[in-house]
Amino acid sequence: MSKYSSLRGMPDILPEEAAKFEWIESRAREVFGMFEFREIRVPYLESTEVFTRSIGENTDIVEKEMYTFLDRGGKQISLRPEGTASIVRAYVEHNLSNKADIVKLFYIGPMFRGERPQKGRQRQFHQIGCEIIGASSPYLDADLIMSLKTFFEKLGIKDFTLNINTLGCAEDRKKFASDLSEYFAGHLNGLCENCQRRSTRNVLRVLDCKNPACKEIVKGAPGVAKNLCPDCLDNYSLLKHILHDAGVTYNEKTDLVRGLDYYTGTVFEVSHPSLGAQDALAAGGRYDNLVHEMGGPDVGATGYAVGMERLLLVIKEENYPAVKPGILIIALDEKSHKEAFKLTNKLREAGIKCDMDHSGRSLKGGMRKADKEKREKVIIIGENELASGMVVVKNMVTGEQKSVGFGETVDLLIGENAHG
């Protein structure tokens, strides 16, 4: 039992897992680079207002999940619970709209929410997100969704489902919400306790309640489609056409809603069956009013975030590349240890991955270690080698070994690596 442990929901990411993070991140950079998104790094801490204004004062995230505290100057600051707010803040602050009409950005990093941890959910978790700011063409939504699909394919993820829906523009949404409130008011008794509360406070959320009784009532609820203005309707059906033509299979899910206030119009979610209760791998949508609300130009925007920890749960072990260990250098006594260390450094200078056993264990011990670590080669240096000026290079796979002069070791190994 150690004296200290990390905070609840804020786990250490140990090397084995960190390697997976690293691999996923480099696939992200590869794919998003190809789509011409550019990376942006925004701070983990922001003035609390950045989040309350954008995510919404009455959302659960802001009300009860955000890590908020006073800094030494008495200013109220918060650890970011998501990425979009900061990015829009940065976009406005640095007048990025003047540099290009469309700005495509991606980010990778930790987010913080004070929730109770469970499968696929931590307090410090990591997201990879993409944003396209500057216009509201459905082609941009399609571009965004294509980047997500390509990313998932690159990671070897299968069996994911893309669900899409539209919430309509701000006016549409208002009308829709009031229609829903009216409908649910007539079925109040059948709804679960939570939904009775939701039906007045945040009526859209009743739509994705998991309670069977509520689901039944939701079936008869007015759909969003009726409430859409012609523009929204056109945009949404155009998006569906574009996706169809691009060969993207999607599932229209009319009860899909988002919990953050800034979403408007198209929303989407990617879910995976193996995830359990928290089955969203990624989610996003349009936020056409946010940039303006944050003090920027009146331009549309769209984006999504992918949950890293959830990717980890979904990606199969064999999808990750095997990490090949380097050569192990084993010295048999103090004198050879010095020479061996010199050789180790020479190999590294030549770009050959290797490590030396400094534990002073026996040759047998060293061999065992190399075997356990699945090393392909070891180099052995002892009294005999020092006397003859040769080192032993042993191939652990074939069992074959040869003596080679100290000076020729690097050349030999480079030659062998070149031939596999």
Added chain:
RNA sequence: GUGGGCGUAGCUCAGCUGGAUAGAGUACCUGACUGUGGCUCAGGCUGUCGAGGGUUCAAAUCCCUUCGCCCACCCCA
């Protein structure tokens, strides 16, 4: 915040109707094999039985409290 499950060796777990030095497998170290790994065999190391308190002649085992982890609700990526 609410509910349920679980905390015993580095890891996976047994022991739990109270009983003497707390076990197995695995991992690790050493030797058989004096300078060569995998297989085999032999030996060795590792524990505040999550923590604190209580009941008892006696507690890993029963009771209370507490902390931690997991799953679910809630919410969300």
